[in-house]
Amino acid sequence: MGKEMQADIVIIGGSTGGCAAALAACRLGKSVIMTEECDWIGGQLTSQAVPPDEHQWIEYYGSTRSYRQYRQYVRQYYQDFFPLTPDARQRSLMNPGNAIVSRISHEPRAAYAVIKGMLAPYEHSGKLTILTGYRVESCEREADQVTSATVKDSLQGEEITLTAPYFLDATECGDLLPLANIEYVTGAESRADTGEPHALDGPADPMDMQAITHCYAVDYIEGEDHTIEKPEDYAFWQSYQADFWPERQLSWYSPKPRTLEKVEYTLFPRDDLFSLWRYRRVIDKSLFKPGTFASDITMVNWPQNDYWLGSVIDVSEEERQKHLRAAKQLSLSLLYWMQTEAPRPDGKQGYPGLRLRPDVVGTRDGLAQQVYIRESRRILAEFTVVEQHLSPDTRADQKSVRYQDSVGVGYYHIDLHPSTAGRNYIDVSSLPFHIPLGSLIPITVDNVLPSCKNIGTTHITNGCYRLHPVEWNIGESVGTLAAYCLDHGYTPREVLHDARKLESFQQLLVQEGVELTWP
Template sequence: MGAEVAVVGGGLGGVAAALALLQRGRRVVLTEEYAWLGGQLTSQAAAPDEHSWAEQLGGTARYRNLREKISQGRGRVGKPCHEPRVAEAAITELLAPYRSSGRLTVLQPAEPVAAEMSGAAVRAVTVRNPLTEAETEITAGFFVDATEAGDLLPLTGTAYAVGAEARSEHGEPSAPEVADPADVQPIAWCFGFDHVDGDHTIERPRDYDLWRSFELPFEDGFAVGDVVLANWPQLGYVGGSAIDFESRPAHFAAAKAQARAYFYWLQTEAPRPDGGHGWPGLRLRGDLVGTDDGFAQAPYIRESRRIKALTTIREQDLSGKARGDAGFAVPLGALIPVVTQNLLPAGKNIGTTHITSDAYRPHPVEWNIGEAAGELAAFCLDHGLRSQQVATDPELIHQYQTRLAEAGVELHRPEIAR
């Protein structure tokens, strides 16, 4: 199968990249492992994580268009909290014209399993349907890695970092003295539920005593509204990293088991204000997340492999203590691999460190990164350029930034009066 650009991974960054490319007239193949496009906004059931000024700044015109298609809620995390199914419908609507015209092909379910290189360029990526084991080879002029864990990086031999870097590598004040590749933020398996009359207690998990021994505390101030999307510290799975291909299935299963055990604890043992224990009226809502059991289709992966980039975003670049009042814009070089010529990151896999990566996983930021990657791939194809050429030529950077601005992307975040 051929396309001008292959976007591997259909989370928020992948959808944003595909949409930008399609609106530039490009033919795109978009792949996604799970049943819904949208990643953390849909299949992962992670409530929208936005700053308080999201309606006025920090987002792109395309992201605001998505938000307008999503009904406004009254969530505690952010204003646009909503049922994941609503976001899935909005994304489907955004992409529908391009699927109908044949310029967008979506392969679903599909996960990357191999890549073929031609020198420093990616020639093809092979994806596999996990249900049928059928494989499809995708050839393209550009490839966008929008997977949740940067899965194209090891497959293509693209240099990457994982875990915590040593302080000596980037001079970050808070980095450890010794690098720790295993120090990766925990994944979480979110779920949706509500509270109604009656006893809706699930079957006691067979491994409940194991997870109960961790003594995960009940959150002070916990409140049940009409619907709850649970993405709490107690769901953070610390049994191992889900980045490596071989260990991933086992860690995914354990993370989901931990989430199920925690929900059972809420139903049976959580302390109540009246002195009792357990909330048997809590009811899992699979209809909200597109599953039979009420747990999300996919785990929420907080930290990815990160490309070795032309520019690495360090603690000194983001910390107010380190940079004072100086403003900071994400450098284009953070999206450019040092060597690989036609591969771009579109999410948490940009050139950050373990310390700064946390700033690039909120929903609108992932979208912004994906959109910038899509625009860059289109710009390179329009002019017959490699991404490294654009990032190192001031005139080309200016031309690219002009296109971003015309598309409604803010190049600099305005100062906020405090």
């Protein structure tokens, strides 16, 4: 018989949302077991190596208190342990990478250190148990209750059966949903079903999902040669050009997401071109005393290494592994192309000084521990957020729907990358929006809650609900909900449909630092 463990709440998946859920539940006195298939917990912040994408008001409002604390701890991490320049040390809103995309772009390993630190009091006290290297294999369900989930150690093969009153699915792909026979959708909905202006004209396509990306970190050492071994699939990617792409994918050109017009990028800043180097830079060496860093460090998560040739969700394991390998080969091929063939402004070819940095992402091969997943399985929820709830083109008052059951806020434009069905970017405006409790509650099962990108959104609205502070808010609200229900003997559905219970729960969220509405 395999090993068994029990807690008040079991969280399957140590994603950004999973960590926020664990933090919230432990803060309210609940025992938690959290599993994660990678070496690092933290999801897109850490194991997927994606610096935070955030809105322009993030320093002051529009996130939970604990997310703001996370951001401050990141700054404190560099201020406490690194030799900053006097000017950088005085900056209250220091951005370690001075990236274009983020106001606090930082290394994945720094994010991991901070998240581990935030969870440390509960892990040290025994309130929180974290099982890394474990993937969910199966679960048992009786009527509308999941009774157990079994996870397996990918290295040793050990199986552990986990039991709890509540299970949270915080996996990147919604892996618990099919195992528990919980109703869900994937891919792109039809406009006939959702009424969304940017949904599919024809029938829904469950396999039409956003590109995945295998990210990695590089620095640049001028005069040195750090060229990697030629990737096995380089010949394919060297010549590959999608029908909807203006040039070969391995080039400095791609469509502009908003207009789809051809745009030229540059590696290092020059002229008026968009610099990919600064795009997701996580270390700006000029902020640190001379000699601290030999170079800036940047994350490669660009149009050039988006992979859209097949889905890794609801396919055979053989098919899944094929596409995961291909996504990695694309990323390595991009690096090799940049090192050997990429056109330079000086008329030369290649930047051999580009150096892969495995230490930054915690792997041997230099690529992130996990591929970046933009789109998950999504629960069939009590309420589904659609484009009309937050699009300025459909809201006469230019305000998103303010749900009575709001459990948080978020903001980002609707940002969909090219898809596995060969569709180009969808990049359209949205309004500052709210997170309805109904989108977090499955239509049938009573004790499983989504805590990541697997909530009741559509293919379209997932494009703005998938960002870091929103996922954190989702996880934190769900962790708080599970703890609240345990304390009061309610089900999440009762909280949703009973005005008094809902108000009481929302008061708890506010007390815990969750903003329920935009100012």
